[in-house]
Amino acid sequence: MRWNKKWMALTIASALxxxxxxxxxxxxxxxxxxxxxxxxxxxxxxxxxxxxQTVLDKVN
Structure with missing residues (x-):
């Protein structure tokens, strides 16, 4: 059971x-x-x- 948790944690960390x-x-x-x-x-x-439109003109 412990191996499965480590494997899952490693897989998730790799994906992230x-x-x-x-x-x-x-x-x-x-x-x-x-x-x-x-x-x-x-x-x-x-x-x-x-x-x-006035605001957009000034921004652009």
């Missing part, structure tokens, strides 16, 4: 380690000057506000 390293590496998309482009996703709860 592999999953955490899966996002590392690989260069993203770059622009003309070689700088990496970052794309942000914005979620807004509720209805849009009156000045949404």
């Amino acid at each position: 380690a592999a999953g955490s390293l899966a996002g590392c590496g690989g260069k993203g998309e770059t622009n003309e000057s070689g700088e990496e482009i970052t794309e942000l996703t914005w979620y807004q709860v509720g209805d849009s506000q009156n000045d949404d």
Whole structure:
């Protein structure tokens, strides 16, 4: 019984380690000057506000 718990713990730890390293590496998309482009996703709860476009213009 004790061997099964150790095996399961090792398997779970290996899966977590592999999953955490899966996002590392690989260069993203770059622009003309070689700088990496970052794309942000914005979620807004509720209805849009009156000045949404003004805010987005300043952010961009």
